[in-house]
Amino acid sequence: MLRDSLLDALAVLLPVDCPACGSPARAGPCGGCRAELAEAGRPGRRTLGPAEHSLGVVTGAAYSGVVRRLVLALKDEGRVGAAPPLAVLLRPALRLALREEPAVLVGPPGSYGRRLRRGYDPVDLIVRAAGGRPARPLRRARHSLDQVGLGRSDRLGNLDGAFRARRPLVDSPPILLVDDVVTSGATLLEMRRAVEAAGGRVRGAVAVAGTPLRAEAGLPGDSPRSPMILRMNTR
DSSP: OHHHHHHHHHHHHSOOBOTTTOOBOSSSSOHHHHHHHHHHEEEEEEEESOGGGOEEEEEEEESSHHHHHHHHHHHHSOOGGGHHHHHHHHHHHHHHHHTTOOOEEEOOOOOHHHHHHHSSOHHHHHHHHTTOOOBOOEEEOSOOOOOTTOOHHHHHHHHTTOEEESSOOTTSOOEEEEEEEESSSHHHHHHHHHHHHTTOOEEEEEEEEEOTTSOOEEOTTOOTTSOOOOOOOOO
16 A cells, blocks of 8 residues: 555656556556566577577567567667566566576677667666576677668678677586577577587577567466576576
């Protein structure tokens, strides 16, 4: 009751709106977007790369509707309040990928310019909101174009050799790669290449959402509202 009253008072003094649709909301997404988000949460799996060296990815939802709006709000509009609802989708994907085994969570190395403009890293915010501690063993080795608007082959070529490990990873615990959206998989595949080039071992990958370019197998019984059990090595 007290919390509700405080939120109502703050909404009058500091009007807020839904990060997904812009309608009035006290905190986070509005009721309609919350309902849509609950329906959108459907973990799935996809495989990247050649069959002889494939990378399994667990996604939290399809990249469409409210999920897409929240991702864009976080990445392009400075709406950091979009991170917690996206974390709700990431948690089940993390739980499925980790299976209670420890792993280091590693996100993509963003460009210095984007981080400076935003003041934060979107994937870091989502991972932290999901209860994890992202590590940053990778860095940018060269400039690359924005992936938006590029075809699959151009995406792969654009990021080829773009990442490098800051240090040898031979003694690192297993690594779980994390991204916000998987489309062609170019970012995750380049992250894996950089980790393995430094002697590290990649257990798999997770993403908040995946573009519906190929059918994903739904995983019955998994819901963004399910409890998450994680044992993560946070070194």
